[in-house]
Amino acid sequence: MFPLLSSLLSANAQWAERTNDAHPNFFGQCAKGQSPKVLWIGCADSRVPESVVTNAKPGDIFVHRNIANQFHLHDDSALSVLTYAVNVVGVEHVVIVGHTHCGGAVACMEAARAQTSNSPPPISPDSPLGRWLAPLVNLVTKLDLKTLPAETHLDAIIEANVKRQVENVCATDVIKGAWAAAMGDEGKEKRQVWVHGLVYDVASGRLKDLNVSRGPQAQTE
16 A cells, blocks of 8 residues: 555544544534535645634535635636535635635746746646636736835735635625525524635734625625
């Protein structure tokens, strides 16, 4: 057997045993279903495991991750996750989570610079990765980074990206429908769904709230 796979299986067995000893009914309850209140849309980066950085348990967070924490309005995978999370699982908070030192954001920054200087792009725009990152490259080209110190450009891109993905999630029929249904007949309040934007600092392990939260109340004010 592969040594790394053996290590993973061994670690899993030890974790399952420890968890079962501490909480004998935990896995049985997990088998009955899930009711997480949070949908985490984050980057595939191995340094940002949502359950670890939030000290969450299995069943606490519904998850969708991809390169550079994108939410494309034509992406059936992301839309399916959002639809299932909101309409079936019943989440109340959708969090878009970017992170510092993001390789996808770096690639987009370099691609935008290549466009400006008419240089060859670092990633072929016709490749799967190039097509996936194209909307973020386009966003970078529209940012006024010249007014900022060069060392802050990447962080500015990362935050702008999270804010754009919050806008994209809020533009979906799923979220619009949830907001429209937030107030029932005779003003009876129903479940509310909120969308938030966060950035995880890889160097400190801390999450930063970008204060761009949106929900049904914000739409009626």
